[in-house]
Amino acid sequence: MNTTQATDTHAAEHGLSTSGYVRIALILAAITGLEVSTYYVDFGRLFLPALLIMMVIKFVMVVSYFMHLKFDNKMFSWLFYSGLVLAVGVYCAALATFKFFG
Amino acid sequence: MWFTLDNLATAHDTHEGAAHSATGLSNVKLGMWLFLGTECLLFGGLISTYMLYRGRVGTGPRPSQVFDIPFTSVSSFVLLMSSLTMVLAVSAAHKRDERLTGLWLLITALLGATFVGGQVYEFTAFYNEGMGFSTSLFSSSFYVLTGFHGVHVTVGLIMLLALRGMLKNNKVPGSRAETVEMIGLYWHFVDIVWIIIFTLIYLIPA
Numbered sequence: 579m580n581t582t583q584a585t586d587t588h589a590a591e592h593g594l595s596t597s598g599y600v601r602i603a604l605i606l607a608a609i610t611g612l613e614v615s616t617y618y619v620d621f622g623r624l625f626l627p628a629l630l631i632m633m634v635i636k637f638v639m640v641v642s643y644f645m646h647l648k649f650d651n652k653m654f655s656w657l658f659y660s661g662l663v664l665a666v667g668v669y670c671a672a673l674a675t676f677k678f679f680g
Numbered sequence: 681m682w683f684t685l686d687n688l689a690t691a692h693d694t695h696e697g698a699a700h701s702a703t704g705l706s707n708v709k710l711g712m713w714l715f716l717g718t719e720c721l722l723f724g725g726l727i728s729t730y731m732l733y734r735g736r737v738g739t740g741p742r743p744s745q746v747f748d749i750p751f752t753s754v755s756s757f758v759l760l761m762s763s764l765t766m767v768l769a770v771s772a773a774h775k776r777d778e779r780l781t782g783l784w785l786l787i788t789a790l791l792g793a794t795f796v797g798g799q800v801y802e803f804t805a806f807y808n809e810g811m812g813f814s815t816s817l818f819s820s821s822f823y824v825l826t827g828f829h830g831v832h833v834t835v836g837l838i839m840l841l842a843l844r845g846m847l848k849n850n851k852v853p854g855s856r857a858e859t860v861e862m863i864g865l866y867w868h869f870v871d872i873v874w875i876i877i878f879t880l881i882y883l884i885p886a
Contacts, residue, residue, distance in 0.1 A: 593767070596771060599764060603764035606760055607761075610756060610760060613883060614749065616883060626884065632879070633876060633879040633880075636872075636875045640868055643767075644767045644871075645868045651703075654710070657710070657714050658720075659717075661714075661718055661720040661721060662720045664721065665723075666724065669727070672728055673731060673732065
């Protein structure tokens with residue numbers, strides 16, 4: 579196995595190469611810059627959905643690439659996303675209850 | 681996937697010394713992901729409480745009067761970059777490059793310390809502006825949420841420095857790469873929690 583093949587095998591087993599991680603970090607930094615710009619620039623009705631979408635994109639990118647869920651066994655994804663979905667579901671229900679009956 | 685003795689002998693370094701469950705997956709990794717799943721519930725509760733009470737400012741200052749968005753943006757950027765250095769430490773550990781692993785762990789710890797220092801400065805500034813812990817429901821829920829996150833970062837910081845010391849003294853039990861990876865998972869988790877806090881608490885006005 580030559581060096582390139584070894585690097586590729588490593589990347590496949592443990593995620594991306596160093597340059598790949600740096601690229602992801604740059605994308606995350608750019609999205610953060612866009613998020614901060616919403617504080618200064620009036621995005622009108624797009625303000626809230628745009629912020630929430632950018633937040634979700636950053637979250638998924640960190641979990642998928644930095645935490646390797648994209649490359650790891652699906653069991654880990656199930657464990658983590660089950661907790662996340664349960665949390666979001668329970669607290670949306672709780673917030674809705676306070677909103678309508680509080 | 682079941683491991684035979686032959687498979688174990690040729691297993692990748694990630695799995696060396698790690699106990700495996702009947703699924704063939706590392707028990708440590710399964711436990712860590714389960715723990716992180718439960719942490720979602722903890723922070724979900726704290727974020728929901730803040731969302732409920734953020735308008736209840738009483739006679740105290742409003743969020744928009746105390747939040748310093750440029751400062752918090754820099755803190756967020758620092759924490760985000762610490763995730764990059766952490767993943768590079770994990771990558772170096774898998775390549776068995778101990779010098780680079782130690783270096784990236786140290787840089788991650790420095791970035792984490794910068795973030796915690798920023799949070800201490802921010803809390804002090806808020807207190808001086810009249811926003812104490814019990815000033816209003818908004819301030820209480822804000823300090824509990826961001827304080828809990830700060831404690832998580834501090835615990836991560838201690839783990840990073842302890843791990844670096846253990847690596848240096850060759851005292852890491854089991855698989856080194858897996859140990860670095862587990863602490864990395866915890867560190868990335870505090871980063872993703874901050875991604876949510878930064879958007880929902882700081883950028884979306886009450």
